[in-house]
Amino acid sequence: MKAAIIVFPGSNCDRDVAVALEASLGHRPLMVWHRDTDLPDLDLIVVPGGFSYGDYLRCGAMAAHSPVLREVKARAEKGTRVLGICNGFQILTEAGLLPGVLMRNRDLRFICRDVHLRVETDATDFTRQYQAGQVVRFPIAHAEGNFFADAETVKAIEGNGQVAFRYCDADGAVTEATNPNGSLGNIAGIYNPGRTVLGLMPHPERLAEDLLGGSDGKTMFDSLVEALS
Ligand SMILES: NC(=O)CC[C@H](N)C(=O)O
Numbered sequence: 001m002k003a004a005i006i007v008f009p010g011s012n013c014d015r016d017v018a019v020a021l022e023a024s025l026g027h028r029p030l031m032v033w034h035r036d037t038d039l040p041d042l043d044l045i046v047v048p049g050g051f052s053y054g055d056y057l058r059c060g061a062m063a064a065h066s067p068v069l070r071e072v073k074a075r076a077e078k079g080t081r082v083l084g085i086c087n088g089f090q091i092l093t094e095a096g097l098l099p100g101v102l103m104r105n106r107d108l109r110f111i112c113r114d115v116h117l118r119v120e121t122d123a124t125d126f127t128r129q130y131q132a133g134q135v136v137r138f139p140i141a142h143a144e145g146n147f148f149a150d151a152e153t154v155k156a157i158e159g160n161g162q163v164a165f166r167y168c169d170a171d172g173a174v175t176e177a178t179n180p181n182g183s184l185g186n187i188a189g190i191y192n193p194g195r196t197v198l199g200l201m202p203h204p205e206r207l208a209e210d211l212l213g214g215s216d217g218k219t220m221f222d223s224l225v226e227a228l229s
Pocket residue numbers: 048049050051055059085086087088110141142143144145
């Protein structure tokens with residue numbers, strides 16, 4: 001599997017993803033600076049978390065118009081798998097690669113803690129080594145993770161099976177009490193209709209080895225390597 005990680009001024013999870021991906025892949029992924037538009041042949045592009053261009057205007061708004069994003073969009077349209085984590089998810093929605101928006105958290109605070117997530121489907125390249133309904137633990141660290149979309153879009157997302165993860169409790173129950181940021185339907189991550197693009201607010205790369213306190217995130221990288229190698 002040939003993988004690249006996009007690096008913006010202000011990205012701060014790019015190296016974490018590189019380490020997590022390398023552990024599953026066996027070699028270091030390519031790091032691509034935001035000005036580069038000449039991408040090699042790739043199976044996976046990761047848009048990592050952080051604060052691209054200082055998150056000025058709105059999280060992800062400027063990165064969505066960066067030179068490299070034009071190329072990421074073109075590759076996504078051809079079917080290259082794209083994974084956007086946290087700020088990466090915000091960038092993908094701003095770029096129109098995923099529906100909806102990420103608004104400020106319900107309580108207007110930055111939230112940094114572990115959450116439980118329910119894996120909604122295992123029929124994707126990102127989740128094939130999980131089981132549908134499985135509860136996993138990933139960290140969140142964001143100020144703008146409150147997923148919102150108009151009623152018609154939500155209906156389409158739900159109807160097409162585009163919900164990837166929902167915030168839940170340790171037993172998988174999805175309630176208002178398990179919703180950290182006010183997201184509609186407790187949505188923590190979504191796919192495009194073809195399930196070739198995934199955006200999620202929680203960070204799989206931050207719990208990708210037992211030394212870090214958990215390895216639920218590693219399964220996502222293992223799934224991708226298995227699917228795309
Ligand atoms: N960890 C991140 O990627 C943070 C994303 C964004 N800067 C926010 O605070 O919402």
